[in-house]
Each structure stands twice: as C-alpha cells, then as structure tokens.
Amino acid sequence: MSLRTRLTLLFTAIVSILLALFCGLLYGVAEQYRLREFHARLQAEATTAGHLLLGQERISLNLYKLMDRNQLTVLPDEELIIYNAQNRLVYESGTDYLALTPETLTRIRNEGKVVWREATREIVGILFTDQQRPYIIVASAVDTYGVRTVASLAQLLGIGWCVMTGLMLIAGRFFAGRMLKPISQINQRIDTITATSLSSRLPEGSQGDELTQLARRFNRMLNRLEEAFKLQRSFVSHASHELRTPLTAITGQLEVSLLAEDEPDELRATLRSVLDDVRGLNRMTNGLLELAKASMDASAVPMGPVQLDALLTQIQAKIQQLQPDYTIHLRIDPPDTHASDWQLTGSEALLRTAFFNLLDNGGKFSPDHTVWMQLIRQGTELQVTIHNTGVPIAPDQLPTIFSPFLRGRNANGHTGHGLGLALTERIIQLHQGQIRVDSSAEAGTTFTVSLPG
Incomplete structure (x- = not known):
C-alpha cells in the first residue's frame, strides 16, 4: 500500500470517526430534548386535569371526557387516569391503554413525580393535592410526531455522514497527492544520480518545510560523497603513479643487469640501488596500510588510557636514536602537573605514529634538524605544538597539505611519498581532535594538535 493511500485512509478514518461522534451527539441531544418537551406536556395535561376535575371549580367527569375527546391539542393515544388516596380509580379517559400496579402508585406517592416508558408510550405520574386530599394523576401518550421528527433527523445525519465521508476520501486523496508530489520528484531525481553523475542535486524549494530540509540534507550528503569519490580517484591515481615509478626503475635495472655482462662491483651497485627502491616501495606500502587502518570506523579501533606526556618523551628518545x-626539545607546561592531567583515551600505537611523523617531518625540513615541541592543557583539551624553522609551506598549498600524495614545493630534495601528514590527520580525526598548520618565512612552520582530554 502506497504512502498516499495510507495517508488518505488514515485522514478519512479520523475525520469520519469524529463526524460520527458529532452526529451521535447531535442525535442524542435531539432525543433528550424531545423527551423533556413531551414529558412536560404530559405533566401539564395531568395538572390541568387535576384542577378541572378535583379543584374548587370542578367540572363533571362526562363533560371533561367530552372535552378530552374533541380538543384540538389532544396527544396521540392519550390516556388520563386518576386515583384517590385509597388507590381507587376516580377517573379514566376510557381508552384503557395502561395498567398500573400498586407498587407503581406507591412509588409515585413517595417520589411526587415518576417518569417511565412502556414500549412506545411515554408515561408521567404526579402527586396532586387538593384541599389536603392527595390524588395520583397518570398521563400517558405516544409521541408520534416527535419520534418521527427525530427519526428523520437520524436518517438525515446518516446520509450526511456517508456523503461527507465520500467527499473526505476524494479530498484526502487529492491533498495527499499534492503533499507527496515533492517526494515523487525527489525519487525521480534520485534515480538519475549515479556514480558518474554525483554532481546532480535535488531541488530544495523555498518553503522551509520538512521536505525542503530533507532535500538539503540529502544534497549535503551528495557533496560529501562527491568529495569522497574525488579523493578516492585522486588517491588511486597518485598511488598507481607512486607504485609504478619504483617498479619501473627496479624492472629496468634488473633487465639491464641481465643483458649486460657487468663486473661484480657493478652488479652489487645495481643490487644496492634495487634494494633502495624496494625499501622505498616497502615504506610507501606500509604508509598506505597505516592510512587505510586510520580511515576505519572509530568503533573498530581499540581505545584505552594513554599518558600523553610519557608517550611524547618516548617518541623524542626514539627519533634521536x-x-x-x-635535536628535539620537549617542554611540558607546567612541568609539575599531576600525571592524570596528561591522560586521554585513545590508541597509543596510532598516536605514536602521528606524532612520530610530525617530529620526523620537522627535523627533516629544518636546516639544523631542530624541532621544538610543547605540551599544554587548554581547558578540557590537551594541545601539542611542533615547530621548526625550515622553508615555509607556500600559502596556496596549505589547504591541501594533508591530502595523500600531495607534497609542498618546500619538499623538493627530500625523500617521501606525501602520506605522513595525511595519515597524521586521519589519526587525529579518529581521536575526535583537530590539527592545523601555520607557516611563514618569519615564524617558521608550526603544527598544532588539539585532543580531548
């Protein structure tokens, strides 16, 4: 069942139930009003009969019967019965529609007024007192006109309910279609978006409603996917190029060695050159594996408590070894801070790789191979700054410095494949941290890493 049909049926069902409740309430109010009015007329008939037959200026019973049979306001099948204090019949209109039991007469005498119904006949019994003599007067009739009127009202309400339910079904389907039309357009546009057409976007509209917000969020997701695909294509392209270069060099050197009859010294030199290429290829492969590992889901990386000050001290000693x-200068500020203040939750192996890369790059690009590293606490964050005074990074290359296989112009003459900073950024992001770089000829190059402590 489509969403349009479900919304239509739900809307129709809710409104139909509410309309049925309203019709039922209207019918109930009309029925109660009919009963109150008819009972009031029966009580008026009984009171009038008491005054005319039992009052001081009474008329004869025969005359009242004659008047009762011929008056224009007589009720349908009306019957009037009067009993004295001894439950003896004083007057009866003669139609003999009703039979009263002593229990009923006792109840009327005790309560003063009793209203009840037998089949279609409405009955009102009252206690009438004349000159200290109690009488029971019972008036009854059939409300033919009132019942017919209320029945006509019920029929009219039923027909109206059926007609309105049908109209609501048609109107609900029309408006549900109008409301869901943007979703149909979104579905059609989504079907046209493939891996080769990620630049397509959904129409957002200008209403600002939930569908517009959905389209905007979907477009933002497409932006992220398009960027990821671009990075993937760039990564594959650069990786293929970087892998092909040493493999081509190795293949060429081996082929030349096989064709030529070189001296042992020349063969050893060729093998040393091939070994250097293989080692470089191995380093690059390890870098790619580390980069893939750092790009995995954070939930798949084992995390634990890491003592950052001790970790940086170990990395300092390892690089100098x-x-x-x-020359690595490490400063922990303030130095007398409790050890728990430098503790964070993370992967010690990945953090070791990230800071090792930053310190190794700092020493590589510094003219005197000197690096300054500082650890401080900024509120709830631990901040590590790594500074060197080497050739600065060009301003136009700062936005892409963390992209894989992209190296700055200041890296000319230095070995590497452009994976270290990309790996470092992935590791820091994996730990919910941030890394930024500031570089200028006057101040040198400074990498700032902020990690939640």
Missing part, C-alpha cells in the same frame, strides 16, 4: 643528528 634513529636520527642522531636531530
């Missing part, structure tokens, strides 16, 4: 000509 691997690169003896590097």
